[in-house]
Amino acid sequence: MPGLALPSLYAAPRAGRAFCAAAARLAVRSLYIELALYPKPGLVSLVDNGSHRDMHAGTFLRSLFALRHYFVRITRAGMDGAPFPVLRELGIAAERRMLAATGGVNTHRGAIFCLGMLCAAAGWRHGRGMAPSPAGLRRTLLAQWGHALGMHHGGAGGQSHGQRVAALHAVGGARAEMARGLPSVFELALPRLRSTLAAGRGERAARIDALFALMADLGDTNVYHRAGAAGALLVRQSAQAFLARGGTGADGWERMALDCHRRFVARRLSPGGAADLLAATCFVHQLDGMA
Template sequence: MRAFLEQQPRPELADALADLAVAALIDEAELSPKPALVDRRGNGAHSDLSLELMRVSAWSLWPAFRAMAVAGETHGKADQPLREAIGQAGRDGEAGMMAVTAGVNTHRGAIWALGLLTTAAALAPEANSAELAGVAAGLARLPDRLAPAQPTSHGEGVRQRYGVGGARAEAESGFPAVIERGLPQLRTSRNAGAGETHARLDALLAIMAGLDDTCVLHRAGPDGLACMQQGSAAVLSAGGSASLAGRRALKALEHDLLALNASPGGAADLLAATLFLDRLDHVRQAQIGSL
C-alpha cells in the first residue's frame, strides 16, 4: 500500500481515505437483513431514522474524514496537537451531520471510530489492521483539551449506570470488537464460501455477541444486552446467516430485539469500522499484486 500511496499527491490520499470511510458507512447501512437496525427493509427499532437519512448523513461526513486524514499527514505523529485537530474536525463533522438530519443523531459513534482509524491510516498507510487500531488507540487515549463541556450523553449515562466501557474504552483498547471478532469472522465466513452479504452479517453478529453495546443498554437494559449477545452467538452456532438454521435464529433474534425496542447501534458503528479496515487491506493487496 505504501507504494501506491507514495505515488499519490497528498490531497488524493485524504480524498481516498474519506471515500473509503463513507463507503463503509453506506455499506453498513444498506446491509440487510440486520436485526433491529435500519436497512433496505425498513427502519428496524428506530422511529426517527431511514435508509435514505443514513445515506445522506454518511455523505455529509466526507469533509470531516478528509480533514482528519489531512491532519494526520500534516502532523505526522500521534500527539496532542493532532488529537485536538481531529477532535475539532469531528465536532465540525457532527454539526454538519446534525444540519442535514434535522438534529437526528445518525452517526455520532461512527465519527469517533472511523475518524480515529482514518487518521491512523493517514499516519501509517503501510500498517496492517491491528497496527492501525493500535495507532488509533494511542490517539483515543490522549485528552481533547479543546472539547467544550457537554451535557451527559445517553452513552455516558449508560457507562456510569452499568459500569461498561462504551465506545471510548473500545477505541482506547485498540478496537478489540473489530480486530478480534469482526474482521476474523468476516474472513472466516468468506473462506467458508459464504457470499459477501452473509459474511458481513456474520461479522456484525460476531461483534454483537461480545459487545457491551451502550445503545442496547440505553434502550433495553441488561435484559436487552443479554438478548443481543446470546441471540447473536446462537446464529453463529447454528451455522451463520448463510445457513437455514442460522437464518431462522437471526429472524428470532430480530423478533426479540424489536419486542424490547433494542437496536445494536454501537455494533453497527463497529461493523462500519470493520468494513473500512477490510477495504484498506484490499487496496494494499491489490497494489502489491500490481508491482
Template sequence: MNEKSSCEHSRRDDTRLDNFLNCVRDAAAYGLLEEVRTTPKPGLVDLHDNGSHRDMCYETFVASTGAVVPYLVEMAETGWSLEGSPSELFPAIRPIGVRAEAAMFAATGGVNTHKGIIFSLGIIAACLGYQYRRTGVLDPCGVLELGGLATRDWLEQDFDRMKTRPPVTHGEHLFAEYGYRGIRGEAQEGFPALRLFALPAMKQALAVQPDANRARLHVLLTLMANVDDTNILIRSNPQTLEYAQEEARRLLLSHPIITDRAMEELAALNREFVARNISPGGCADLLAIAIFFARLQELIQK
C-alpha cells in the first residue's frame, strides 16, 4: 500500500469511527433519558413523581445523563481501539468508570443516579466498539455474550476478595448475606436478563404496541418479574423482592398489552411501592439499555 492509499484508508477508518461514536452518543443519551421519561413506573423516578426516592427527580437524571454519556462514548472508543483479547477490555475501562462516577456525583450534588449504568452500559459500550470495528454488524446478543467473556475472570476475583474481608458496599452486604451477585453476576453471565427477557420483550411489545411508552412499561414489567433486583433487596428483604416480582407477573398475566386499565394499575402499584419504599432500580437500568439497543439499531441502519 502506497502512502496516498494508506492515508485514504486511515481517513475512512477515522470517519467510520466518528460515525460509530456519534451513534453510541445519541443512543446512550436517548436510552438514559427515555427510561426516566417512561411513565408511570412503580417506585421509580418518572414524569409524574419521584417514586420511592427523596434525593432525586427528573432533572437530576437529566443532569446526570449529560455528565455520564461522554464517558460511555470513551469506553466505546476504548473497545474499538483495543488490539488485544476481550479479557483486556475490562481493566482498560475501569479507570474511565471511576472518572464517570466522579462526574456523575459532581453533576447531581452527590446523588447516585447512574452508577449501575456506568458499570453495565460501560462494559456493553466497550464490547460494542470491540465487536463492531471487527464485524461492521450490530449483534446485541453477541455483544452481551462478549461482555461475559470480557468480565468473567476479573469479576470472579472481586467476589473472591469479598469472601476474605468484611462487606463495605450494599452489594457486598447482599453477597455476604444472601449470595446475590447483582449486576456483577449479570455481567459475568453475559447479561442474560437482557438477552432472554428485555430484548425479546422489547421486540414483541413494539410489534403489537404502537405507543413506545407503553411498550417500554411492558419491558419493565417483564424485567421486574424475572430479575432478582438488588436495588429492592438493599431497601428491604427477599420477601419484598418476591412480592414485587409477583405483582409484575400478575400485571403481565392480566395485561399482555399495556392498556388504559393497565396504566391505572401501574399508577396504583407505584403508590404501593412508594408506601413500602420499593424501587426496582436495577430493572430500570436494564430498561435503559434495551432502549439504547433499539435506538442504536435505528441509527446504524440509516
C-alpha cells in the first residue's frame, strides 16, 4: 500500500529488538513443529506429502526461511501500535516472498495471517510492559485490531479461495476466526494441548490431540475447497471418532491416526486450516513462558 511507513527494527531499543527476534524464532519454530508432526491426516510432513502433489517438506522449509524476517517486522509493528493497514501490508509482502521461495505454491498464507497477528499482539503487549499470556494476547487482538479484522477482505488480488468457499458453504474461515480473536486456538486447541500435557503424554501426543480437536470442530475452508461439504463432514466425523475413543490416551492411537491419514490421502483431503491453527496454538503455548 503506497504511502505507509513500515517499521524499522533498528529504531527499537535493544530490549525491543531482542523480544522481536525471540518472538519470530518461536513463530518459525511453531511452523516447523507443525510440519514435523506425524501422523497428521492428509497434511505434508517430513515423512510424506499427504494429499498434495504440488508441495513437499522441502517446499515448506523454503517458505519458513523466507518468512523469518516477516515475523520480526510484524512483532515490531505491533510494538509500535501500528494500525491494521500497516500489518496487512507486511503480510502481503510476506506472501510475495513465500510465493517467490516456493515457485508459486501457497504453503503458509493462513499462517502468515494468524501467526503474524499473534506476533503483533505479543509485540504490542511487550512494548507496554505486559506479559504475552494467552488471555492477554486475545484481549489485545480484539481491542487493537478486532474491528479491522472483521472488515478485512484479504489481499490485493480480491477474495481468496478460502473467502469464496466460506461464502458458498456458510462457514467462517480464517477471516471470521481472526475477527473473533481465534476462539479455536484459545478455547479449543490450547486447552486440549495442555490437558494432554498435564496427563503426562508428552508434546507429540498433545499436538496430535490439539490437531484432531481442531479438525473435529473447524469449518476448514481448505477442505471445502478441495472436497466440498461431504469431504468436510468426513474430516469432522473422523476427528470426532478419534477423540471419542480417547485420542492419544487410547491404546493403538498411532495406528488410528495413521489409518485416518491414509483415508484422507485416498480422498485428497487436507485440513490445512487446522494445521495453521495448530501452529498458532504451539506459538501461544510457547510464548506464554516468555518474560
